[in-house]
Amino acid sequence: MLEKIDLKKKANWEDTDERIKKLEIRIGELQRRCKELGIPIMVLFEGYEASGKGTMIGRMIRALDPRGFQVFPMEKETEEDKMHPYLWRFFTKTPAKGRIHIFDKSWYQGFFDDKLTPEEIRQFEKQFVDDGNLIVKFFLAITGKEQKKRLKALEKNKSTKWRVNKSDWSENKNYDEQVLRYDTLLIKTDTHEAPWTVVEAMDRKYATMKILTTLAKAMETAVKNAEGMKAASAGKDAEVESGVAAMEHEEFKNGVLAGIDLGKKLTDEEYRKKKKDLQKRLAILHNKMYLKRVPVVLAFEGWDAGGKGGAIKRITQAIDPRGYEVVPTASPNDIEKAHHYLWRFWEKFPKDGHMTIFDRTWYGRVMVERIEGFATEDEWKRAYAEINNMEAQLVKNGTVVLKFWMHIDKDEQAARFQSRQETPEKQWKITDEDWRNREKWDEYEKAVDEMIVKTSTKGAPWHVIEANDKRYARIKVLEIVVDALEKALH
């Protein structure tokens, strides 16, 4: 969840302060409603050292009625804590109905102290969600460079010097390891019931907006659900208020894709040279892969006309047709529909030593099925974990799993659609559905952003391919495949 985050986001819109004020007022309203409905709320702040957890908690509580919340700094275990089971100090601090408890660091520290497994953490949270609690989890992330700067600033100041210790510096020095450690934990505990929100915390205003927006939305949903249940038992319709969604700045939603530089290009000469070299290496690697019995899964997703087909072709051109299969994914047929949505992909996973290239994939669940309503909210939300688990099984078996998002912008897509319609031999490639999908570009972008964050894992990473230039895109895909195979066969 941390690998693909663009940490440099800023909230530099004219009306940022105004928006924040509106969110604060809304949160105050929601707090009163949660109290009336008896909803207990836990808000967790985790993050890298010096990422600003304390500051952000201070910022957040401005929106809250002080009679209804309490902040618990959970840095170190007290003597009393140590004399009890590890979860004791957390369980005894869980909120009563209608109250908000904010944890500055939480039970997640138990993972790093070898006191809790991710499974135990999930069990712990689940029992509270099942009991009607709302759990909102924030993870504050900054770059290694920024962390270094902040730690230095803290050390320079006499009054804050004590806050920096050796382990902070060692974390900073091993920033990449730190990211990986946290990422593993976050992915394993990003449940449907209690999801993580990663907060890009370089810019304080951006972080504030993201935290307030997320909290307000979560509270709105909890209120809606509780009112729904109350209404159901009282036999009348729920009083559904909304509002937070409307308060969002249109640019605020932008995620991973917004940071992609689509200007990258290759000349024809560069392209030919690189392609020749890469395909040669790929052919040799494909052979080794077969001999060493390593299975490979390549998963292609992307905008319509994003160039999936072309990229796949540059791979298959290079390799022995007996050793790979290309699986195009269309709408499921009747037999497939009668099974679990992942069944048809399991059927196609490669034998050891073989390569399967999926042209569109199981990620349809969290894109087209989500947007077109073919999957319920419950279904597509739990799909992230189902997919992560499935890919983990592939990786456990030694499979090389690579996922590509072929990324173009809206203008480029228009040009390609146009060209397809005008070229007789390409007309089959363009359908009414493509035009309909194009109208939902923003919805897809949001879904893709979420998908990439939630399902980028070390074992099965997403690669966003800058694909406005077809040559650049094809070479980048080839490079990633060759690199990954070289590493796997090393």
Next chain:
Amino acid sequence: MLEKIDLKKKANWEDTDERIKKLEIRIGELQRRCKELGIPIMVLFEGYEASGKGTMIGRMIRALDPRGFQVFPMEKETEEDKMHPYLWRFFTKTPAKGRIHIFDKSWYQGFFDDKLTPEEIRQFEKQFVDDGNLIVKFFLAITGKEQKKRLKALEKNKSTKWRVNKSDWSENKNYDEQVLRYDTLLIKTDTHEAPWTVVEAMDRKYATMKILTTLAKAMETAVKNAEGMKAASAGKDAEVESGVAAMEHEEFKNGVLAGIDLGKKLTDEEYRKKKKDLQKRLAILHNKMYLKRVPVVLAFEGWDAGGKGGAIKRITQAIDPRGYEVVPTASPNDIEKAHHYLWRFWEKFPKDGHMTIFDRTWYGRVMVERIEGFATEDEWKRAYAEINNMEAQLVKNGTVVLKFWMHIDKDEQAARFQSRQETPEKQWKITDEDWRNREKWDEYEKAVDEMIVKTSTKGAPWHVIEANDKRYARIKVLEIVVDALEKALH
């Protein structure tokens, strides 16, 4: 789940065959209804070697329309299987809507081959339950002696000799270890969505009845749920059929408690001698426990007038009052009600080196709250896992956890109630509620049987105390406490 099972149960009622026939007819009806409703069903058979899985599958399928089911013997991985991720051979064999797939051994073998963790197994099953599958899991258990007998008989017969191998004999020789290994796995995968049914498989007819009854009930529930959903979307009431419950023999429901010998007694002289000795040892152990900082939790449950108070007193008499606390559990107060139901117990758990004795406990959730409807079916069913997880946290912290069920029969309770009412200084001990509970004896017995099976773990075992004779009961409790402390402080 296996520790407290009485394996010697028999179905020797006059009308057993007739009842089995009725169940078969009912299952046939339900199969048709499941097909109409498009419910996929998986039935898993696991168990000790020679426990009769094959026979029982053969027996079960007699009730089914052969066009609608398929049996998959999953003994060994094929070459093809080995060339895929471990779960591949199972995922690709999962049933389409409306079909029944029966697995003779299943993905649970992956646990013993170090291919799957209990967590991965739960994830695997959960995705199918979430998708509308019914998963019924049977575990067939026999005694070590019976296993030996059956293995010998198989070896003797030329045509079955090949079925017995070295590992079967080594399992039989280490029967206790085998039970423990399976028990750990069963407890960790006994989920609310896909629970285990342990089948006492010494007597074939008993096993047949239990399997058919369990299957029929599970199908009935699945049909009811699916009809409910259909009705909800069609806007009309569900057509709820029942029937299996009525087919059960009244003795069939008897579980752990039925096998308890309540005739055990001690003379007054034996009692005094043993008590003196045990209390002396307990005092010394209590001191050691304090010095070694070992926390202890004693949990007392039992029938009203079962003698909890008397047993607790014989413990506390012996030990330093600064080192223990007795916590009586009544209905939760308002503050407690505003929290998770386990919160008030977490508040009371002992510090290291201290002992907390609970007079009634968190098990109220699966007894009185279940029976009186204070907890919903969903709530008390998920409580088994919540409680097991909580006790696992105590055990992880080094806590000695002992749970006692003070068991008397209905006549003895009547006598004690009578005596309480007639003795002025004991009258406070008897209330109208006690009489009301007594009327629900059978319901309680069923709940207690289920509770003991589902929450007896190696780290936090249940002890059923034969308590018709107060002296015998008090000594047995003291012995168990002394033994456990001696082991823990060894």
